Amino acid sequence: MPLIDPDSLPVRTGTIYPPPLDREVAGRSSIRLGQAGGLTQFGVNIVILAPGAKSSIRHWHENEDEFVMALEGELTLVTDAGETPLPPGQCAAFPAGDPDAHHLINRSDAEARFLVIGSKAAREVAHYPDYGLKVAIADGSVAFTHADGRPYDGEPPETPRTKG
């Protein structure tokens, strides 16, 4: 049976963000449902945010569609337009190439969870406009650079241009 019980799977932490950006996703963990089921074309993860935690740095994808559904707790969606609550059952979609940078924040005192689905493109570039950074991902390599292409060596980023 191709069943996947989320409660039976490992809860993973970690990030591809180099220090000191990795601190931005402290308190975030995830359960990889699609990987557990042998899927390769898109990822399906439950993301768990401790109180105060963020899903990611605010970002958008050049090549990969992304979709989220809130599952539990009080989540706040942040986009270029500002902030809005995302209660359980509510969803948001981020088409590939739409430069509306987004992330979710748990501003409550209790854990929150959401389901996220993302395509797995052979080559991907994601942009982090609040920090003037981007990342290129291809063939298992991950390269963070400034928006102008200069290598990003993990130096403290400039103060974010927008808060969130």
Add this chain to the structure above:
Amino acid sequence: MPLIDPDSLPVRTGTIYPPPLDREVAGRSSIRLGQAGGLTQFGVNIVILAPGAKSSIRHWHENEDEFVMALEGELTLVTDAGETPLPPGQCAAFPAGDPDAHHLINRSDAEARFLVIGSKAAREVAHYPDYGLKVAIADGSVAFTHADGRPYDGEPPETPRTKG
């Protein structure tokens, strides 16, 4: 804001199955979340099953990954291995090319709902082993045939080889 409120979207019925197979999915309807959000790389739908309804004829995909998460009600997952309950929060994954034909049935007296994600391949072939049929989908065309390639003109299918 790229928000999607499932309760604000139309509930759609209909099927690509030609008569008399269309009767097999009576009582099934769906809400197209990914389409509402402008996604093109994968579909995200809430499927609503009235009491007794089935998600589809039991099938498997050659080229498209598929993932389901039960949301509400009492669903039963049927695969080559038999039947198993799929309570809310539980999931199942069906990797492209895995010939384990599957569907969900609502055997309860109340409505049931699940979330389904499926890749959108340029060309797809899905197999319906219980009926000895398959369908080829490409460039907007849908062609049902018998498993051996003879056209299927909608004649009453043979008695299913397995129940479910």
